[in-house]
Amino acid sequence: MENYRLKVEHMSKAFPGVQALDDVRLSIKSGTVHAIVGENGAGKSTLMNCLFGLYHPDSGTIAIDGKEIQITDTTTALENGISMIHQELKPIPFLNVIDNIWIGRFSKKGIVVDEKEMRRKTVNLLADLNFDISPQTLAKDLSVSQLQAVEIAKAISYDAKIIIMDEATSSLTLTETEHLFTLIRRLKNEGRTILYISHRLEEIFEIADEVTVMRDGKYIGTWAIGDVTIDQLINYMVGRDLKKRFPEKNYETSDEIILKVSDFTSADQKSFRDINFEVHKGEIFGIGGLVGSKRTELIESIFGLREIASGNLEINGRQVKNETPQEAIKNGFALLTEERRASGIIPMLTVEENVLVVSNKKYASGMLGYIRKSVTERVAKDTCTKLDVRTASIKTLIRNLSGGNQQKVLVGRWLLAQPNVLILDEPTRGVDVGAKFEIYKIMRELAKAGNAIIMVTSEMPELLGMSDRLAIMCEGRLAGMLDHDCATQVGVLKLATKFIQKSNKSI
Numbered sequence: 001m002e003n004y005r006l007k008v009e010h011m012s013k014a015f016p017g018v019q020a021l022d023d024v025r026l027s028i029k030s031g032t033v034h035a036i037v038g039e040n041g042a043g044k045s046t047l048m049n050c051l052f053g054l055y056h057p058d059s060g061t062i063a064i065d066g067k068e069i070q071i072t073d074t075t076t077a078l079e080n081g082i083s084m085i086h087q088e089l090k091p092i093p094f095l096n097v098i099d100n101i102w103i104g105r106f107s108k109k110g111i112v113v114d115e116k117e118m119r120r121k122t123v124n125l126l127a128d129l130n131f132d133i134s135p136q137t138l139a140k141d142l143s144v145s146q147l148q149a150v151e152i153a154k155a156i157s158y159d160a161k162i163i164i165m166d167e168a169t170s171s172l173t174l175t176e177t178e179h180l181f182t183l184i185r186r187l188k189n190e191g192r193t194i195l196y197i198s199h200r201l202e203e204i205f206e207i208a209d210e211v212t213v214m215r216d217g218k219y220i221g222t223w224a225i226g227d228v229t230i231d232q233l234i235n236y237m238v239g240r241d242l243k244k245r246f247p248e249k250n251y252e253t254s255d256e257i258i259l260k261v262s263d264f265t266s267a268d269q270k271s272f273r274d275i276n277f278e279v280h281k282g283e284i285f286g287i288g289g290l291v292g293s294k295r296t297e298l299i300e301s302i303f304g305l306r307e308i309a310s311g312n313l314e315i316n317g318r319q320v321k322n323e324t325p326q327e328a329i330k331n332g333f334a335l336l337t338e339e340r341r342a343s344g345i346i347p348m349l350t351v352e353e354n355v356l357v358v359s360n361k362k363y364a365s366g367m368l369g370y371i372r373k374s375v376t377e378r379v380a381k382d383t384c385t386k387l388d389v390r391t392a393s394i395k396t397l398i399r400n401l402s403g404g405n406q407q408k409v410l411v412g413r414w415l416l417a418q419p420n421v422l423i424l425d426e427p428t429r430g431v432d433v434g435a436k437f438e439i440y441k442i443m444r445e446l447a448k449a450g451n452a453i454i455m456v457t458s459e460m461p462e463l464l465g466m467s468d469r470l471a472i473m474c475e476g477r478l479a480g481m482l483d484h485d486c487a488t489q490v491g492v493l494k495l496a497t498k499f500i501q502k503s504n505k506s507i
Contacts, residue, residue, distance in 0.1 A: 003066060005030040005193045006051075006162055011060030013046055015400065018392045020046040021057065022217040028210075030065075033184060033194040035208035035225075037201070038237050039432040040404025041390040043217040044197050048164050051195075052084040053077040064162070081161035085151050085168045091139035098122045098135045101154045125153045130179045144339060145176060145291060152180065156187075163187065164195045167403075167430055169203065181207050199432050201230050213237055238434040245433070246465040247441045251448045253468050254281035257317075258452035259421050261302065264311035271297045272476040275311070279421065279452040284443060286467025287456045290496050293473040295456045296338055299423050302454075303335040304328040315420060329358065332420035336410055336427055338456075340403070344410045347399035351391050352380040354398045354409050359416040383412040388438055404431040411439060415446075422446060423454045428462065440466060460489055475499045 008026040012019070021043045028034045036044050049055040051062065053073040061068055064080055071077050077084075091100050098118050107117040122135040131149035139147065148168070155163055165184075169177045184194055184207055196208055204211055205225060213220040213236040220236050257278050264275040272294040279285045287295050300306045302313065304322035313320050315332055322328035328335070337343040346354055356363075356376055363375045380394045387408040391401055398406055407430065414422060424443070428436045443466065447453055457463050463470060470482040472495035479498040482491055 003030070004028060004063075005032075005065060006195075007063040007066075008047075008051070009061050009063075011047065011050060011057050011062075013043075013050060013055060013057045016392060016396075020217050021050070021060075024060070024214070024217070024219045026212060026219070027222070028193055028195065030193055031188055031191045032209040033188055033196055033207050035196045035198070035204045035211040036214065037197070037199075037204060037211060037233060038214035038220075039434050040402040040430075041216075042214040042237070042432075044214055045166060045402065046217075047214070048084065048166055048195065048197065051077065051162075052082060052164060078158055078160070082164065083155045083158040083160035083162075084164040084166065085155040086166055091142075091147055091150065093140035094138060096136050096138050097126075097133055097142075097150055100139050100150055101125065101157055105157075121157075122153075125157055128156070129153060129176075129183060131176065143292075149176065156183070160192070162193045162195065164197075166197045167199070168196075169198065169200065177203075199430065201233060201433070204233075205230065215239055234433055237432070245437070245461065247437065247444050249444060249468075251282060253283045253447075254450070256281040258283075258315065259454075260312075260314040262312040262314070264298065264301065265309045266294075266297060266301060266476075267307035267309050269309050270476070272301075272473070275478050277471050277478065277481070279454060281450050281452060282447045283468045284447050284453045284455055284466055286463045286470045287454060287473065288460075288463045288470055288492055288496065289473035289479070291458065293496065294476040295473050296425055297476075298473070299335065299425060299454060299456055302328075303333055303423060305335075329417065329419075333423065334358075334414035334417050334419035334421070335423045336414060336425060338425040338429070340406055340410055340430075345398050345406050347397070349398060350395050351384065351389065351398050351401065351409055352377065352394035355380045355383050355394075355412050355416065358413055362416075379416065383416065384409070387412050387442070388435070404435045407431050408435060408439070411442060415442070419451070421452045421454065423456075425456045426458060427455060428457075428459070460492065463492065464489065472496050472498075 004027045006028040008024065011021055011024045013021040024043065024047060038044050046055060050057045051071065053071045053076055062071060063069065069080050071080065101122060102118060107114040119135050126133055129149060129152060133146050133149060152168060169180060187194060198204060208225050210222055210224055211228065211233065212222045213233065215237060258281050259279040261275060261277050265273040275298060289295050297306060301308050302322065304324045304327055313322060320331040322331060322333060346357065363372055363379065377394065384391065384394060389405050389408045391405060398409060428439055431439065443453055455466060464487055468484050470487050470492065472479045472492055474496055477499060479495040
């Protein structure tokens with residue numbers, strides 16, 4: 001009989017109206033990387049949260065090295081050798097990197113915290129990952145990828161036997177991901193077990209030994225990585241044949257200019273400068289570049305979230321000023337932000353309220369502007385149905401949805417606003433292959449209807465597969481433009497490094 005580092009049997013977990021886990025089983029060997037894949041809502045994160053003590057399963061058993069254990073909270077999980085890198089980053093913003101990693105575990109001299117020792121440990125830990133981050137930096141001043149690195153360092157610091165990595169590379173550059181994989185292989189050689197969750201299936205085949213597929217809260221099967229293909233995995237995950245990653249374009253882009261951006265320069269004149277481009281009616285305009293090329297800063301300035309030193313915007317030939325997001329929305333702009341937790345969803349509100357928060361006034365009636373609840377409920381339900389949002393009810397708090405379903409709610413929010421220019425910053429980050437295709441179809445439908453779409457993405461296949469034209473940024477400048485028909489990965493990378501001699505960053 002084979003010995004397993006981790007064995008889960010008959011685990012079930014229900015939330016109001018949703019059976020998140022249904023008699024799930026899992027058997028994972030020591031010293032292996034075991035991938036868990038499935039669509040958003042498949043139960044992956046719920047299972048991991050049960051293993052880490054964040055949720056209490058309704059039934060089922062957990063055994064480590066053949067010994068059954070009870071995990072009542074995160075403390076008992078850590079005591080039993082389980083640590084976790086969470087999908088959603090939750091740093092303490094006004095504490096520095098040292099405090100975020102070691103909080104509750106400070107080295108002391110007597111009753112006083114040994115600051116020198118804490119700094120030494122942090123520097124060594126970050127050096128293992130080759131992440132160049134100052135230990136004294138406050139979390140609020142770190143980029144998304146730096147916050148991800150801190151979360152990884154924190155999980156590794158517990159010296160656990162089982163390390164859960166839930167979308168650990170979602171905000172990392174290619175170089176940072178390669179360093180993480182090097183570390184994973186080292187941990188594996190030390191006999192540790194890695195549970196690896198990722199929507200990037202190419203990563204699964206690079207790093208995993210075995211892969212388990214979940215669907216609709218159920219266990220589907222486990223395979224050695226050499227015994228299954230990406231296409232087979234996708235079919236197991238979605239329960240249907242998904243032949244294409246990107247929907248076909250069955251319309252022509254117009255020459256009519258919807259948006260013109262002229263001489264855009266950031267307020268500090270260092271972030272980005274002298275940016276000029278046009279977006280046509282019915283066009284998906286992709287913006288690519290290395291992490292740190294200031295793509296997000298540019299689009300946030302277009303939307304009025306950041307000040308500019310100079311620059312003009314024209315929409316349908318009319319000059320406009322977006323000094324605030326409210327003005328941008330009135331002028332026909334919409335922005336799906338990069339970080340849905342930090343600046344997208346309103347966690348204490350329901351799915352319905354999140355969908356309607358921008359467009360509520362459209363459904364008001366009478367002189368006093370009463371909101372017609374029967375109408376708004378129907379609109380919210382129709383939007384969720386169209387986008388295949390998996391929720392027990394539109395009255396469910398949005399924070400209880402999976403990341404991908406939250407993203408689809410945010411897309412629905414902006415669809416109801418009926419913008420002329422829809423700006424999408426990392427539109428499919430943390431979204432499974434099936435949901436990605438649905439979002440891509442919506443983008444195509446919007447473009448076909450004459451909308452102009454700006455898409456910022458760090459995923460090269462998405463940039464090349466969905467963009468009609470590509471603008472590539474480098475060091476805050478526009479390095480060049482590419483048409484879809486002649487755009488290649490090599491061409492994009494050449495432009496992305498045009499103004500720098502060396503870079504460890506990635507698309």
